[in-house]
Amino acid sequence: MKQTFGEKCFQIANYVFLTAAAFTMILPLLHLLAVSLSSPVAADSKEVFLWPVGFTFASWKHILQSSGLWQSFGVTVFITVAGTALSMLFSVLTAFPLSRREFLLRKQVMLGIVITMIFNAPMIPFFLTVRELGLMNSLWSLLIPGVIGTFNMVILRTFFMSLPKELDDTARIDGCHDFRILFQIYLPLSKPVLATVSLFYAVGYWNTFQRAVLFLRDPGLWPLQMKLRAYLTSPEELAQVNMFLGDYNFNTTTLKAATILFASVPIILVYPYLQKYFVKGSLLGSLKE
Amino acid sequence: MAELSETSMLHPGVTVNKPVKPSYLRNIRKHWMLYVMILPGILFYIIFKYIPLGGSVIAFQNFQIMKGIWNSPWVGLDNFKFIFTYQDFYHVLRNTALIAFYKLVIGFPAPILLALMFNEVRKMLAKRFLQSLFYLPHFLSWVVVGGIVFEVLASGGFVNAVRGWFGFEPILYMQQEQYFRPIVVLSSIWKEVGWGTIIYLAAISGIDPTQYEAAVMDGANRWKQTIYITLPALFPTILILFLLNIGNFLELGFDQVYNLLTPMTYSVGDIIETYVYRSGVLQGQYSVTTAIGLFQSIIGFILLWIFNRLAKKTGEGLW
Numbered sequence: 198m199k200q201t202f203g204e205k206c207f208q209i210a211n212y213v214f215l216t217a218a219a220f221t222m223i224l225p226l227l228h229l230l231a232v233s234l235s236s237p238v239a240a241d242s243k244e245v246f247l248w249p250v251g252f253t254f255a256s257w258k259h260i261l262q263s264s265g266l267w268q269s270f271g272v273t274v275f276i277t278v279a280g281t282a283l284s285m286l287f288s289v290l291t292a293f294p295l296s297r298r299e300f301l302l303r304k305q306v307m308l309g310i311v312i313t314m315i316f317n318a319p320m321i322p323f324f325l326t327v328r329e330l331g332l333m334n335s336l337w338s339l340l341i342p343g344v345i346g347t348f349n350m351v352i353l354r355t356f357f358m359s360l361p362k363e364l365d366d367t368a369r370i371d372g373c374h375d376f377r378i379l380f381q382i383y384l385p386l387s388k389p390v391l392a393t394v395s396l397f398y399a400v401g402y403w404n405t406f407q408r409a410v411l412f413l414r415d416p417g418l419w420p421l422q423m424k425l426r427a428y429l430t431s432p433e434e435l436a437q438v439n440m441f442l443g444d445y446n447f448n449t450t451t452l453k454a455a456t457i458l459f460a461s462v463p464i465i466l467v468y469p470y471l472q473k474y475f476v477k478g479s480l481l482g483s484l485k486e
Numbered sequence: 487m488a489e490l491s492e493t494s495m496l497h498p499g500v501t502v503n504k505p506v507k508p509s510y511l512r513n514i515r516k517h518w519m520l521y522v523m524i525l526p527g528i529l530f531y532i533i534f535k536y537i538p539l540g541g542s543v544i545a546f547q548n549f550q551i552m553k554g555i556w557n558s559p560w561v562g563l564d565n566f567k568f569i570f571t572y573q574d575f576y577h578v579l580r581n582t583a584l585i586a587f588y589k590l591v592i593g594f595p596a597p598i599l600l601a602l603m604f605n606e607v608r609k610m611l612a613k614r615f616l617q618s619l620f621y622l623p624h625f626l627s628w629v630v631v632g633g634i635v636f637e638v639l640a641s642g643g644f645v646n647a648v649r650g651w652f653g654f655e656p657i658l659y660m661q662q663e664q665y666f667r668p669i670v671v672l673s674s675i676w677k678e679v680g681w682g683t684i685i686y687l688a689a690i691s692g693i694d695p696t697q698y699e700a701a702v703m704d705g706a707n708r709w710k711q712t713i714y715i716t717l718p719a720l721f722p723t724i725l726i727l728f729l730l731n732i733g734n735f736l737e738l739g740f741d742q743v744y745n746l747l748t749p750m751t752y753s754v755g756d757i758i759e760t761y762v763y764r765s766g767v768l769q770g771q772y773s774v775t776t777a778i779g780l781f782q783s784i785i786g787f788i789l790l791w792i793f794n795r796l797a798k799k800t801g802e803g804l805w
Contacts, residue, residue, distance in 0.1 A: 201707065203707075204707060204708055204709075207606070207708070207709075208606065211603055211606050211607065212607070212612075215603060215604070215607065215616050216616065218620075219615075219616045219619035219620055220619070221676070222620055222622055222623055222676070222680065223619055223622065224644075225634045225637075225638050226634070228637075228638065228644050229634065229637060232637070240642070241642050242642065243642050243643075243646065243647035243650060246644070287526055287527060287530065288527075290523045290524065290526060290527060291523075291524055291526070291527030291528075291530075293520075293523060294520040294521070294523050294524040295524070297517075297520060299513065299516075299517045300517065300520045300521075300524070301510050301514075306524065306528065309531065310531060313531060313535040313536070313539075315733050315787075315790070316539060316783060316787075317734070317737065317783075318534065318535050318538035319538060319539070319541075319542055319776060319779040319780065319783065320740075320759065320762050320763065320766065320767070320775075320779060321541075321544075321762065321766045321772050321775050321776045321779060322537075322538035322539070322540075322541030322544065322776060323534070323538040323541075324766070324767055325538075325541060325544075325551075325772065326533065326534065326537050326538050326541060327534075330533075341534075343534075344530060345527060345530050345531075350527075374519055375517060375519035375520050375523070376519050376523070400625050403627075404625075404626075404627035404628075404629075406627055406628065406629055406741050406745075407740050407741055407744075410744070410763070411763075411767060422627050422630075423629075425629050425630070425633065426629045426632075429629070429632070429633050429636070450637075450640075450642070453633065453637065454637060456633075457630055457633040457637070460627070460629070460630055461626050461627070461630045464625050464626065465622075468622060468625060469618065472618055472621060475621070475625075476621070476684055479681075479684050479685070480684065480685065480688050
């Protein structure tokens with residue numbers, strides 16, 4: 198098809214704009230990487246853009262020796278693994294009956310769940326409920342109060358409903374009960390969607406912040422994002438050394454840059470491989486049937 | 487119904503002796519496992535969603551943590567009367583409403599526009615590459631994004647360095663009131679605009695291609711095709727997402743504002759959620775802050791109700 202002059206101009210402008218905008222998505226991260234690998238003098242004198250100036254690993258070496266940071270890293274890895282496992286178990290167990298015609302309450306229960314999407318639990322009563330349950334200052338407070346994400350559960354339900362009905366009929370002839378139908382027939386067929394939803398949960402747990410702010414007072418329990426926030430607001434703590442004593446090849450600017458990247462590295466690393474699952478999954482979550 | 491008769495054929499004799507039993511009892515006997523499966527899920531929604539919703543009644547009490555919800559004295563509308571005479575409340579409400587309004591006016595159309603622009607990219611490889619970059623920030627936490635924003639806008643940061651090239655003085659963006667709201671709006675667009683296109687792109691790919699072919703026959707160019715075919719086809723999706731958005735109009739997201747806020751910008755940036763956290767969770771003013779939260783939900787529901795009625799006049803509403 199022949200393009201008019203105006204359409205050609207638009208095409209070029211469109212590419213230029215989109216490419217420029219797309220690069221602003223990644224530039225800040227590259228800039229931080231450059232800062233984290235630069236000498237403190239260069240980092241504070243606006244010399245560093247996308248390439249390190251006065252190249253040094255000192256900031257990275259320092260933060261990677263910080264026991265506080267590793268402790269929070271450990272907490273985050275734990276809640277990501279345990280949380281994702283728990284969330285998947287309970288989400289599957291909830292989504293499956295809601296996808297079955299044989300479950301007579303499915304419309305009522307589904308309505309009850311959708312209502313909670315419109316009316317969010319208010320912060321203070323939610324806080325008091327969790328407190329009342331004795332979950333304050335315990336890692337359970339990061340795992341249990343959000344164990345089912347409604348959006349993720351709906352993705353699973355939509356997928357279960359899309360599987361052919363003939364599956365169960367054959368299963369029932371073989372005398373399978375509902376648990377076996379779920380675990381031996383449905384789940385093996387749902388691997389891609391299970392992977393997608395697990396990833397959504399895992400990213401959510403990795404980025405857990407608000408619940409940690411609400412429920413965890415003991416810094417020893419803080420997940421990585423919370424620790425990062427503490428370091429960003431009082432970076433002296435991150436430096437942990439008396440700056441007067443020696444001439445260190447880092448300062449709070451380079452340390453902050455390194456710590457921000459440290460907290461997002463796992464996501465940035467797995468992202469390119471998993472992106473296509475995320476996109477597919479996000480579309481399955483639409484409530485329209 | 488066909489299904490029921492089929493299953494009873496497979497299990498002859500199970501119900502033969504009790505033919506008058508209501509069908510749901512039979513159903514529960516046969517599929518009790520489904521009810522067992524969903525039990526933890528139902529408990530979860532009751533405990534962590536409905537009990538806190540019901541717990542909003544402490545807005546009408548003088549809630550004291552030692553006495554609990556059953557023994558705290560009832561005070562009627564006193565807490566609401568209090569917040570409406572309270573200067574801080576108007577401040578916080580104003581900040582919340584303004585930021586919410588900017589986010590809606592600028593932030594809501596942004597992914598629609600971007601999706602239409604993506605739609606004009608004909609080279610699949612280029613499209614996919616650009617999309618991958620646009621989706622990335624969605625997966626970063628607000629702590630990380632907040633850190634990036636502070637870093638990039640610092641006096642020695644990227645933006646001020648670029649200003650320096652042109653001979654401008656550096657600006658302390660994060661410490662000055664007039665920049666706070668634009669920063670909140672822009673950073674949330676930066677983080678979510680790409681991810682927001684997905685649903686619109688899916689809707690666009692569902693449009694019948696023969697419509698475009700017919701338009702081309704009639705001599706419509708790309709612009710006219712976008713205005714007269716693509717946009718109208720997107721309208722139902724836009725409407726639904728708008729309605730879902732408007733119900734949470736005043737809920738801006740705690741993580742974002744909390745991570746961008748400093749005491750220097752409280753006067754313009756302190757929103758309901760950060761205020762409720764500080765004076766509720768940290769200072770123990772449970773009843774007053776719950777009243778504020780309830781007020782916020784009621785506003786959200788009224789907006790949703792109004793816009794849903796309007797939506798039903800033009801097409802389809804949420805209910």
